[in-house]
Amino acid sequence: MTATVSPARARTGSRAAGSPLTGTGAMVRLALRRDRIKLPIWVLALTALVPRFYNAATTSVVPTPEALAEATQMIQVSFMRVLGGPVFGAEAITTQRYFLAAYWVEFLLAAALMNILLITRHTRAEEQTGRAELIRAAVVGRHAQLTAALIIALLGNVVLAVFTAAAAISIGFPTGSALLFGATLAAVGLAFAAVAAVTAQITEYSRGASGLAGAALTVAWILRGAGAMQSQEGGPLFWLSPIGWSQQTRVLAGERWWPLGLSALLTGLLVAGAYTLASRRDLGAGLVAPRPGPASAPSWLRSPFTLALRLQQAAIVSWGAAFLAIGLVLGGMTGGMANTDLPIFAGADFGRAWVSLMVFTGSLYTGVFVVLSVLRLRAEEVRGRVGPVLAGPTGRSTWLGSSLLVSALAVIALLAVYGAGLGAGAAASTGDLGFVGEVIAACLLRIPEVLVLLAVPAALFGLAPRAISVAWAVLVYSGFVQILGSFAGMPGWLVNTSVLSHLPWHPLGAFAPVATVVLLALAAALTILGLYGLRRRDLASG
Known part of the structure; x- marks a missing residue:
């Protein structure tokens, strides 16, 4: 008995097997399985810190209207704006606005760090340990792992936005303001997930990829701080930082969603760049080749x-x-x-x-x-x-x-x-x-x-x-x-x-x-x- 394969089915299967995104779904499930502990800890910890920091501020730092007025004067000083600013709505400060002026940037930095570690963990670290080579030996496309990592980052940031918005509502934020607050964390997180996706293509080692992305985060923080010193509500340098874009949404003080579009645009450009760079290198290699060491070690x-x-x-x-x-x-x-x-x-x-x-x-x-x-x-x-x-x-x-x-x-x-x-x-x-x-x-x-x-x-x-x-x-x-x-x-x-x-x-x-x-x-x-x-x-x- 002779069996034949339908030409149409064979061609379809061939296209699927050769697609750069083949196996993305399986890689997403694998990544979720591996991150079932780390990612929830990040999200829940950031969520829990919203009411914790707010309660610490209202009970110890600004427990009275007089203390709130004094603290408002302090956070408007230029060197304090470097650490937390800018300050919006200082003419009618509330405990919620003080919370944002004092602690908002810390949540943005934490969201960025969460995403940098997540992307490098599921991309460059997998290649460095050799697991990516074993996975690619199966029916898995060139870009499946990178795509899966970005999907996990997207899901994680959406959950983070929802949870932190709920936490913000619990401390007195209006619903719309709370949703915008959560969206600012997700926007920064996705922007630096894209940064890490690019740096993961440059170096052969996960530490190097995380270090380069961390350096980009440091530059963004410095630009934000320099811009905060220029003006109480942020000067020109503030607009050069993805962290600054999130803060320029002016939560609780003339809110606007459009600065998050800048984060979305940057994320899209960096993701496109990451895919382009990934197509131009070998598996396990980086775009920057390591320098060969000397043939023999010195006596010391x-x-x-x-x-x-x-x-x-x-x-x-x-x-x-x-x-x-x-x-x-x-x-x-x-x-x-x-x-x-x-x-x-x-x-x-x-x-x-x-x-x-x-x-x-x-x-x-x-x-x-x-x-x-x-x-x-x-x-x-x-x-x-x-x-x-x-x-x-x-x-x-x-x-x-x-x-x-x-x-x-x-x-x-x-x-x-x-x-x-x-x-x-x-x-x-x-x-x-x-x-x-x-x-x-x-x-x-x-x-x-x-x-x-x-x-x-x-x-x-x-x-x-x-x-x-x-x-x-x-x-x-x-x-x-x-x-x-x-x-x-x-x-x-x-x-x-x-x-x-x-x-x-x-x-x-x-x-x-x-x-x-x-x-x-x-x-x-x-x-x-x-x-x-x-x-x-x-x-x-x-």
Whole structure:
């Protein structure tokens, strides 16, 4: 018996199999399955922070009409607009408008970061690990994974817009204003999802793609801040930033939807560019080819410590440059803070209070660096790069200990550089040269808590490597509790569970030897646990 295939059906099947979008539906389902925890956590956390920040502001910062009037004067000052502005509707300020002036930009930044990580996770990271090659061996088109990632980003941002709109309604926003507020977060999120889609085509590594997209986000934030300084409601530079476009919708103050069209236009152009670039490169490769290294390693690079230093060198240098720039900018605001004569700051040396807050912020930034440095070790293990190193005379404890030592030394260097920038900026803005040495010392006094933040992922890496991402939760929780714990009315014992709650805020506070010794002992104990756990467990096979 002979069977024949219908020519029409054969041609149809051939076209489907050869389509660049073949298998997109399956890839969407796979991506949803893999993001069933991470994406909901992002959306629910941002949603929950809307009433939390509003309640913290209304109960602690602006609990009375008099305090609201004082705070309104403060947020209209140019150096404060850099952090949160611009300010709309200041002539008739309400607690909802104050909430937007103080916190709106933070939600926009978080939405952008959520989308950058989502896109790189489902595109460049898949190619880097080799999973994309296995998937493409099936009936999956060239653009299926990128399209699926963008669809997930679209769905996630729509849900984020709806949920945050509902949260805004719960704090007194009119329905239309709440929907516009949620739409601004979705617009920024999609714009930077498109940015990440482009950067994922440029470099071979997910860290590089995320870093380039993060740099674009930083530039957008700087342009927004510079534009906010030009005018209370945003100057010309404000219109060069996607973050600025969302804020120019003027929620609760002469609302307008049309600036979101600029975000939609940018998103469309970048997505089209991402598809074009993806068509011009090989799977697994980036448009920018990596430079070949030397044929042989120098003699100084033949120890585990120097290898770890070489692998982290680029990250340490780039973080150091960023810390110096950020420190100079934040320190430059000290003079304006010190000259503040608002009643809300009566009796306080607010210039030094500002510097103390920024010193703490520096330790929080450094905590991000140390978590990333240990996550890199886990990535090296999963990709099978650790096995060849350990096949020689290098032991597991030596390998991990060397990497952690480099990270610990980097903590000292980064905090010193940040302190130098912050102190120099403060000295320049106040004329007090004593700020430089005082601020550097204040930053270095926070080393113990950052070492604990380094030891937490180190312990997880050795004992429970699949749970290493919990280190992010520890960092975020510690920062949130320390900054907003008192505003939110948390009991003292709960505040003390934060890693960052035990050292005084310098230079206002006094040296705390007991807390310093306890934190150093905790960091040492967690590190030992991590070294012990790595020696006892199996390595990932890659």
